[in-house]
Amino acid sequence: MMPFRLGLTGSIGMGKSTTAGFFRAQGVPVWDADAAVHRLYAPDGPAVAPIAAILPDAIEAGGVSREALKRALAQDPTLLATLETIVHPLVAQDRASFLTQQTADIVVFDIPLLFEKGTEADMDATLLVTAPPALQRTRVLSRAGMTEAQFRLILSRQMPDAEKRARATHIIETLSLASVEAAVQALIAYIREIRDA
Ligand SMILES: CC(C)(COP(=O)(O)OP(=O)(O)OC[C@H]1O[C@@H](n2cnc3c(N)ncnc32)[C@H](O)[C@@H]1O)[C@@H](O)C(=O)NCCC(=O)NCCS
Numbered sequence: 001m002m003p004f005r006l007g008l009t010g011s012i013g014m015g016k017s018t019t020a021g022f023f024r025a026q027g028v029p030v031w032d033a034d035a036a037v038h039r040l041y042a043p044d045g046p047a048v049a050p051i052a053a054i055l056p057d058a059i060e061a062g063g064v065s066r067e068a069l070k071r072a073l074a075q076d077p078t079l080l081a082t083l084e085t086i087v088h089p090l091v092a093q094d095r096a097s098f099l100t101q102q103t104a105d106i107v108v109f110d111i112p113l114l115f116e117k118g119t120e121a122d123m124d125a126t127l128l129v130t131a132p133p134a135l136q137r138t139r140v141l142s143r144a145g146m147t148e149a150q151f152r153l154i155l156s157r158q159m160p161d162a163e164k165r166a167r168a169t170h171i172i173e174t175l176s177l178a179s180v181e182a183a184v185q186a187l188i189a190y191i192r193e194i195r196d197a
């Protein structure tokens with residue numbers, strides 16, 4: 001039987017990685033979109049040749065340099081759309097091949113831009129992780145190298161949390177580790193119940 005596909009998302013600092021860890025601890029396989037992009041950009045990865053063809057300066061040591069990409073995007077923001085036409089089909093392929101290898105009853109897809117890019121259409125349900133804005137801000141600004149301006153810029157490019165809440169099937173408030181662990185266990189039990197019904 002095809003696994004139940006749960007799409008995990010949330011804005012910056014809301015707790016996607018931490019929540020994904022609780023699913024893994026329960027034996028639920030997790031596919032991570034950011035990790036997939038890192039594999040694509042690694043030396044000899046599938047994105048290197050197509051990106052080299054349009055942006056030779058972005059290749060360093062046989063891989064795609066994120067710093068070089070950011071410099072190029074700062075010069076020409078329209079490059080992001082071109083980059084997406086290369087990267088997104090490769091990410092979708094990586095996700096599909098992961099799914100075909102799974103024998104678990106539930107799999108989680110950790111996708112930061114799940115709603116922004118319409119990937120929710122490929123999911124059986126979605127889970128939004130969220131937290132009050134002040135907590136999100138404190139978490140993000142406590143990271144090394146993060147500035148207020150950078151935080152604002154990233155937020156301005158993401159769908160507002162309120163809109164994500166309206167779209168999500170399930171919502172978990174990431175206020176404490178213990179409460180999230182319990183909520184993840186309850187959600188897994190609920191999904192198994194509705195599947196078997
Ligand atoms: C622009 C790049 C080089 C920045 O890399 P860097 O390691 O510094 O940051 P990171 O990837 O963590 O992204 C930083 C923030 O920008 C947001 N972001 C990244 N790509 C996109 C995008 N295509 N559209 C909107 N927001 C984006 C992320 O959600 C995150 O909040 C990198 O994100 C990239 O190559 N993006 C294009 C590929 C892509 O669309 N990735 C998104 C997942 S499929």
Ligand SMILES: Nc1ncnc2c1ncn2[C@@H]1O[C@H](COP(=O)(O)OP(=O)(O)OP(=O)(O)O)[C@@H](O)[C@H]1O
Binds near residue numbers: 013014019139177180
């Ligand atoms: N349930 C929780 N209880 C307490 N702290 C948490 C919880 N979830 C996440 N945090 C803290 O919030 C911060 C951000 O969490 P995490 O890295 O999981 O978020 P993210 O959504 O994956 O972030 P990004 O979008 O930047 O990748 C971390 O410092 C983490 O320790």
